[in-house]
Amino acid sequence: MNYKLLFTRSILLLQICLSVLYFSTTNSFAHQNTLEKVKSTGVLIWGFDAEGGAPYVFHDPKHPSKLVGFEVELVAAIARELGVKVQHFQNAWDSILLSLQRGDFDIALNGIEITPDKEPSVLFTRPYYVYAEQIVVRASDNRINRPEDLRGKKVGTLYNTVAKRMLEEMGEITVNIYSGQVEPFKDLSLSRIDAVFVDLPIASYYAKPNPQLRLVGKPAGEGYYGIAVRKEDTALAEELNKIIEKLLRTGELQKIYSRWGLWNTAQEKLFLHEEPLQKYTENLPSVSEKVSPSVTKFLPTLLKGALVTVGISILSMMLAVGLGLILAITRLYGNTWLQRISTAYIEIYRGTPLLIQLYILYYGLPNIGITLSAFAAAILGLGMNYAAYEAEIYRAGIQSIPKGQTEAALSLGMSKRLALKRIILPQALRITIPPMTNDFIALFKDSSLVSVIAMVELTKSYSILASASMNFFKLGIITALLYFGMSYPLSLYARKLEKKLRLYDRNP
Amino acid sequence: MNYKLLFTRSILLLQICLSVLYFSTTNSFAHQNTLEKVKSTGVLIWGFDAEGGAPYVFHDPKHPSKLVGFEVELVAAIARELGVKVQHFQNAWDSILLSLQRGDFDIALNGIEITPDKEPSVLFTRPYYVYAEQIVVRASDNRINRPEDLRGKKVGTLYNTVAKRMLEEMGEITVNIYSGQVEPFKDLSLSRIDAVFVDLPIASYYAKPNPQLRLVGKPAGEGYYGIAVRKEDTALAEELNKIIEKLLRTGELQKIYSRWGLWNTAQEKLFLHEEPLQKYTENLPSVSEKVSPSVTKFLPTLLKGALVTVGISILSMMLAVGLGLILAITRLYGNTWLQRISTAYIEIYRGTPLLIQLYILYYGLPNIGITLSAFAAAILGLGMNYAAYEAEIYRAGIQSIPKGQTEAALSLGMSKRLALKRIILPQALRITIPPMTNDFIALFKDSSLVSVIAMVELTKSYSILASASMNFFKLGIITALLYFGMSYPLSLYARKLEKKLRLYDRNP
Amino acid sequence: MIEIHNLSKQYDNQPLFKGLHLNIAKGSVVTLIGPSGSGKSTLLRCMNGLESFQEGHISVNGQKLYGIHEQNYNKAQVHLTLKNIRRKVGMVFQQFNLFPHMTVLHNIIESPTHVLGISQAEAESNAISLLQKVHLEEKAHSYPDQLSGGEQQRVAIARSLAMKPEAMLFDEPTSSLDPEMIEEVLAVIKDLVSEGMTTVIATHEMSFASDVSTDVVFLERGEILEHGSPKDIFYNPKNDRMRAFLSRFMK
């Protein structure tokens, strides 16, 4: 339930959006010499994405309005060297280079890897950091020793990280994306996944003290982060190169990285790259690529999440319907003991929070040797919880049918079972459709609870996308619409079914 | 919905508890000379509470297994001066001095105020920090200028802070406790509260950039934090005093505090207190006070939270029942337009997340001039949401009654309205009791959502207590039992009512 | 008192009445006879406004109910008309339709206290005397489902009479009654008639019809085949169809 956080943010952002409407200024000086502009105005505008950006750039948890991170300190040092102040420009990570081209800010510095595919659109400075990723496996598992061994395995990682991107690029890997840093290691210990692939510091913190886990292979996927500027800003890039050189030589860069626990021997390589990795080009940028980042490109991911939500909801509702029916029938017609058991089941499952039930299923059962997959635990947890509610609805429905109907069926030689199946339940169904529809719709939303056990459903997808793009409000509306889009057809279908089952002599 | 967080923690802690069972060692050398023990073993055991402890001691959000905070650095410096290593001992804040006396650790250093009431039980060193709290009000509000002016006002603060304790000690103040740092200032702007009273740094970050708010008065409640040791450890205390002196003189203390944005001129006063504020006493400690911290003392707070949950649930259920009935009746008997409106209401309120509805009520309506209290917004939000569900249940109930009943009533001269009230609804009620009970029980748990709008109900109370005491698992069980304790009597009553309303010729 | 003018009604495009006329004078006792499915119950339900019809109008005590295809049909007006009609006209259903959640006594006093505003005490004493009339005083505190079929039928009659209507519509009032009870109910109805009550009864009990009625109407497939005094109808039927229908009674 990231709800709270999400919506605190979305409301905040709504307010931000509104104030932006008042104070918005479009930067129309995009293509003048940026270095000159920076020096004359005394302000360096820095583009970055603060969400999910620790330890790069992130909101200080104790003072959420304050940004911290090694890149914040790096940019501060750069600005100091330039003799200017820093102005922050928050931008969705995915569209950061587009915004840079459009002229929203002067430099983009936010863990942007120096790769050839970016060469046509922006200019990079010399690298300022060498990054790497680490594999963690179970101590007893000898199968995985290199990144290549991850193929065909189930690997956990964190969302919005280089590691995740690397895994997805490797292909043939089932990637489990977590938002918490504890859960992937827990699932690894429980053999639910085969390996964890994350930033080395995280791997060290969690896996090293745990005797069940071990780090294997050298940190992989070494690469370089550079500062991106617009292609025409060669002067700015050269100035930045000089500053990086200086910060390296004076040891200030090392100090900053050490403070964040990020300094390692790999960083020595920074000294090797006195020239930018990429050659300057004198072409002017193509203006054709200035597409504003659109929400529609997030739709596939949201729809995938919605699909998971629908899948989980439908399967667990099926379980709830079946089990609920059994519970209702044993409660009504069973012997004293069966009645007591089903009554107890109903009271306990209704009376305790669903989340506790999910946790016991997913993290508790492994203690007695039953390790369920996240999907199975989600279906079981939701289904068994809702079964208690459905049982009561069915009981009410069955009890609303006049006894004469059962008597007529029995006197025609039907068994109690057959009478229930052919005569009572079909009539009861119509009365139970509206409350069942209620529950099914509520289930769509309750199913977001399963995100705690590493399932990426709609709310989780929203959360991932929103924190990656900062589009909380727009995405929030789309997500709400998607939820509505699930429940409304269900309502319509239920209404139609109800009409079809209409018994003539009932009230309107 | 702090659920996720809470239960991630509670499971973590369950595991911690279990491992503690394996590795637990009881410190049986409590009463030997602690300074000697520390020096001979080379380990200083430090007691603290890491939850809700920013910027004192807290889990680094990027590496949750790592502790950070200015006190961590301070203790590191002290240990370095002593020539020993630090061993961490997590302890509930409320029982930290009891545990110190019991011998669980050597020093307690965790924002513990030097106050006379603690004199009989522990020994304090000279102060290591001067703390203060700041009042924030609306810029337009001239009523409050000093802490004394807060009397009779509604004041927002954060849970588990000195400011909260100060407000509660002042008395005659309605204290609103928030867990997020943004919301109190938002509520202050909306005139829902009259002032915010929090740590100066937080006040500065949030209120200074907001033209609607201003800081008034000098930072209040200035006081001193000291290191607590056992009463007999005068040697240790003197050693610590020397170290604090040294850290002050060399400027290292200032450096640590500056790094955390905690240095201010008030800290100069630290130089004035070369002697401990409290005189050493030579009495041995009384062993009689070694009571283990019991969960029962949290019960009153939990019960208070449960009361709020029950209150909110009952009131909003009453609203849901009333409004749901109106919706069901207009949907069944209203003219085309009324039918459409109530159908749309039902579909929209069922189809969209409750949290969005709550946010719009509480933070959205003020934009059009309607400012609801948290309590009113909670009741309205939950009630209006559940009304949509109840409406469908009532419709099903009404439709299950044979038309002959209405016809008989009409032919006896009753109006449609009277027939509905006296003949149809009483019969429908019985069928609607089980699904209504379902919803009422679900409401108990859904009502925890209102904690986002500064209501302290059961889940929130749990969250506050658990983070204050680290008793996640025990308190979690108690909380689940309390929820069960609310729903079970309701179930019993519903069953009794059902039996009373039993119509003879129905199925069992 | 009740005038049915050119009544046309159809169920699912299946015509039942095709321009039916009938006048029921104040104080008369009209029995509707005819084979099953001929439209007796439907005609009674139309008179009480429980069933709408397509054309024609029914006037009760001067209050006019129009068919929904008529020009004079006015939805707002219907509401008021129905209220007035139903205050004056009681109805006893073939399936009784007692209120299962109320005791016999409460079934009876419900409408007098809530519609007419009669005091609880007065309504109860009225109810008791009505229950005595139908020999059910000892079942006053039973629930409908604890009663036999005939007992339920008699409660339904008492419940209708408690509203002191000016006209009563009975749908097969004697079908669940034993012969003795039929006598009793007959006596009750005769009493009512002597007090000027207009009564319409759908029945299969020819002897009951011939005993009690001033007019007999013979219905077949929604048409009035014959309308006359019991003597004319039962002992001198003009119509062959009628004669065949009555053959068993005539034996």
Added chain:
Amino acid sequence: MIEIHNLSKQYDNQPLFKGLHLNIAKGSVVTLIGPSGSGKSTLLRCMNGLESFQEGHISVNGQKLYGIHEQNYNKAQVHLTLKNIRRKVGMVFQQFNLFPHMTVLHNIIESPTHVLGISQAEAESNAISLLQKVHLEEKAHSYPDQLSGGEQQRVAIARSLAMKPEAMLFDEPTSSLDPEMIEEVLAVIKDLVSEGMTTVIATHEMSFASDVSTDVVFLERGEILEHGSPKDIFYNPKNDRMRAFLSRFMK
């Protein structure tokens, strides 16, 4: 075929039957008559095991149902006994109890196809011929709530007969029927009797009872006051109470 031995039953400590004995021979047609509330319906329901009783036993076709206070009462056994009894004994209820969610045709074929395992096609052709017998073939695809009272009654009879029972219990089968229909149903029942069907009928229609039955049982307050041939009972009643009850019929 049906033997009732020392039957005692009470409702809420209100005794109804106090040691009742009755033997119903195979192929006989027994009518139960008596005032409303005398226990006719209850007696029928006991024979079909729909109502439990405190003492005595009822044996149908050799299958014995014991009172719940009897030593021989065995809950597990009851289940099997009931199944056997109900396969052989059909019942038509006073309130019809048609299945409202099924068409007339489906009401009739439901049990034959699901209990007896007869094919859909065969069950349907049986059903159609039964509907023809009760003159309702054109209502085969209507729902019960679209039928008149008499039509529902006839469907209920057809539904029971579709199970080809060896004995039939009718609770006021003619109460909603018009005189012609009574003839028809009588003919149906006579047919059944000639095929060896044992029949028990609770009725208020004395002429029907005297026409059709081999035995007449007069019940009053749960006691059998008289038991004999129709001739004896109707034309030579020994009992004063009976004579009073029959006075109207005798007229």
